[in-house]
Amino acid sequence: MKKLVIYLCFIISAFGCNSNDDVSPRVPQTYSILSLGDSYTIGQSVCETCRFPEQLKDSLTDRFREDDNFNIQVIAQTGWTTTSLINNINSENPANTYDLVTLLIGVNNQYQNKPFSLYEGEFPLLADKAIELARGNVNSVIVISIPDYAFTPFGQGFGFSPTISEEIDQYNSFAENYCNANGITFINITDITRQGLANPNLVASDGLHPSELAYSLFVERLLPLAIEKIQ
Numbered sequence: 146m147k148k149l150v151i152y153l154c155f156i157i158s159a160f161g162c163n164s165n166d167d168v169s170p171r172v173p174q175t176y177s178i179l180s181l182g183d184s185y186t187i188g189q190s191v192c193e194t195c196r197f198p199e200q201l202k203d204s205l206t207d208r209f210r211e212d213d214n215f216n217i218q219v220i221a222q223t224g225w226t227t228t229s230l231i232n233n234i235n236s237e238n239p240a241n242t243y244d245l246v247t248l249l250i251g252v253n254n255q256y257q258n259k260p261f262s263l264y265e266g267e268f269p270l271l272a273d274k275a276i277e278l279a280r281g282n283v284n285s286v287i288v289i290s291i292p293d294y295a296f297t298p299f300g301q302g303f304g305f306s307p308t309i310s311e312e313i314d315q316y317n318s319f320a321e322n323y324c325n326a327n328g329i330t331f332i333n334i335t336d337i338t339r340q341g342l343a344n345p346n347l348v349a350s351d352g353l354h355p356s357e358l359a360y361s362l363f364v365e366r367l368l369p370l371a372i373e374k375i376q
Contacts, residue, residue: 173212176375178202179220179239179278181230181271182249185292186221188360190349195357198247200364201371208372218243226253227267231274239278244375246279247367248272249289251316256294261315268320272329285374287367288324288331290317292338298352301342310339330370334363 180186180198188196194203202217209215220237222229230250248271254264272288279285294300295309317335324331337359341348347359355363 171210173210173214175214175216176205176209176244177242178205178215178217178245178247179243179275180217180247180249181234181275182219182221182247182289183225183230183253184221184223184354185252186219186247186249187223189223189354190351191354191357191360195360197355197360197363197367200357200360201247201367204364204368205371205375208368224253225250226257226259227251227264227271229253230271231267234271234274241278241280243279243285245285245287245371246275247287247289248275249291251291251320252294252313255291255309255312255316264316265319269323272323272327276329283328284330286329287370287374288320288329289363289367290320290331290333290335292355293335294338294353296339296341297348297354300353302352330374332366332370334366337362 178198178201186196186198188199193199198217198219202215205215206213218239220230220233220239222233225233227250250271251264251268254261272286275286275288276283291313293310293313295306295313300309313335317333321331321333323329338347338355341359347356347362348354349356
């Protein structure tokens with residue numbers, strides 16, 4: 146039988162017959178993630194590996210092949226407004242080669258009493274920039290809603306008022322509506338942070354920012370979308 150197979154392959158070799166499977170070995174993949182934002186992205190008051198971009202990277206690593214790699218870059222700082230983020234992206238000038246870009250920005254516009262019109266003008270610029278950095282692929286971008294710091298000890302001591310949450314809702318509604326109108330994925334995590342008073346474990350040691358646990362809950366929502374977009 147083996148001789149017959151060899152003979153037939155020899156006869157029709159011109160048609161590409163090969164007794165061995167012509168399957169090339171899989172090349173390990175390297176995926177790049179860029180996270181844009183402020184203190185909620187940099188992970189103020191939690192360890193570097195505790196912030197949500199790093200937790201997301203680790204979760205993706207666990208779910209892809211062992212020989213695949215994930216690289217992450219974070220452009221974010223505590224206190225950044227939309228203006229700050231735009232200026233620093235322009236300064237760092239990252240390459241337009243990312244497989245996934247996340248964007249979470251706006252709380253400092255609200256906290257610093259910037260006019261809402263500033264966010265209305267600059268959020269679309271940042272969303273467009275995120276798409277550009279994701280190789281121009283709108284499907285590779287995830288916008289994350291702004292957490293609500295009113296439900297933290299700091300928020301309560303700062304002079305809690307329903308106005309904080311109402312303004313956070315205004316920012317998030319604008320971002321979500323813009324994303325829906327432009328085919329950008331928007332994910333809501335604000336409700337998680339609004340459990341911060343009922344569950345103090347969701348708040349970091351500074352009494353203001355999300356804890357490692359809170360970020361892990363962010364990632365639970367982000368992960369299925371990230372896997373789908375990267376694959």
